[in-house]
Amino acid sequence: MRGRCSREACAKHQGPQNHDKIIVIGVGNAFRTDDGVGIAVARALMRCAPPRVPVIEATGEGTTLMDAWKGYESVILIDAARSGSVPGTVFRLDPHEQTIPSRFFHYSTHVFSVAEAVEMARTLASLPPRFVLYAIEGGNFDHGTELTPKVREAAGRVTALVLDELGSGHSSAVRPGNASAQAAT
């Protein structure tokens, strides 16, 4: 997936100019095989996303995530999931529409992780107004630096989906109530 597109080659993905209040966060551990899928998507987006959209990597430690998205109007967060679905399945979740099922992220040893951070932010009324969470079902969470084939393919699809979210104007795509838990294709 790396090098799939350069920033110059992605002019079609530039999208709206005012991205000051949107952040993209890729979560995971690049040394735990498919747990690295959020990081892989973030690294691809660093080359493709509109220049003014910050794209960051995070380990998934919840309080750090809450700090990372503080002050942003829109958040797109990508993380691996282990929900029992078929590896490579992509879920698009809107925390404003539903509670994030913590089972999605129970592969993590972090006691306070993505789902908890989202729910804590909701409780403290600090959840950014627009929030999209892409969860990609992993198949292997053992030590390793390569994504499994189905998850690598899913990473490419999610990269394109996030670019579409940004390119088509996050104000329409990343809006409350746009989608509840659903498998994206």
Place this chain on the structure above:
Amino acid sequence: MSSKTRTIKVDYIARVEGEGQMFVKIKGGKVRDVKLKIIEPPRFFEAFLRGRPYSDAPDITARICGICPIAYISSSIHAMEDIFGLKVTGPIRDLRRLIYCGEWIESHALHMFMLHAPDFLGYESAIHMAKDHGDLVQRGLRIKKAGNEVVRLIGGREIHPINVRVGGFYRVPSKAEIRTLADELNWCCDALEETGAWAATLPFPDFERDYEFVALRHPDEYPIIEGRLVSNKGLDIAISDFYEHIEEQHVQHSTSLQSNIKARGEYFVGPQARYSLNYEQLTPRCKALAKAAGLGPVSRNPFQSILVRCVETLYACEEALRIINGYELPDQPAMPYTVRAGTGYGCTEAPRGICHHRYKVDDKGDILDARIAPPTAQNQKVIESDLWHFVDQHIDLQDDQLQWQCEQAVRNYDPCISCSCHFLKVNIERTL
């Protein structure tokens, strides 16, 4: 309570790092068996290290834990410097102590506010607690963030820092950069005094045991990065003699090794051990906070660990401010050294207790052998003993209450099962 069989089974203890189980069997009104089962797969970090250059050790061992990477980085670096005959002093040593203060602040704040406070206030989680105690949670998050910022500034990033190396750092902060940390740390000192006053009002079970506390002790400072290993029962050894006095045992129910003092058995590491063995090294403000919270110079009730963590967090903030205010830019970011073959030792005070490393390297500096004793592995037996005694003393509690307090008793130690190898499930079984 009748003498019938009681089986209390909890399959998942929340609010601990990593995966494990707890099993308590009660028969005829007596505790018959207690096991802290660590079931996470072994992680083989020591095997990964063999054959790699010495300089990889800090970066690889940092990956053992996302909460306390500085402990692993520091202990591995000190061990390599022990081999190479390097003693780091001056501003570089101060910066090492400063980044470690950052880790204590963030780790202790996470445990006090997010993991342990819900136990005392009767909430399932910090998220449930936040609905009624939003200000408390916000305060905890802000204190934790102050610690994160210290680690980020000195270490390059908050999790798994990458700026620390054998001999010192790749880059050191300017005086102007380091002073940006001061205002928030000053706010934390006041916030921690408020937190101590709040924590002192919490309901603590009446439970004390005659522990053997083990911690570092240093003649000039509250121990963080170096010292001799001492206990309240006669242990007083150089860190290089660790395995002369400490043995690790494999037990069937755990993928983590259990540690014992060869002469006497289980021992207790962590904030209460440090505090009880080093009270005199605390600052006047910390001693005043401890006194106001109802603590004496020795703290033997593990349920009061939240108070001791509060004192230690205040200490870490004050110590960080002392270092920041006196900081002078070092001549170079790292001190020079010459690689040579040998065996070396490093032992530092992770937030949860001593983290001991031993390495053997060849004349090129490649690692021939590595051995790591993380704090939770060392506390595993004392946690099991606490559970045994606590259940024995509270055998008539209803099963749901007993289960709650057993989980709390485990969380007293802020166990990082991922570090020790590695989910905590609780099973309490009662039979006739």
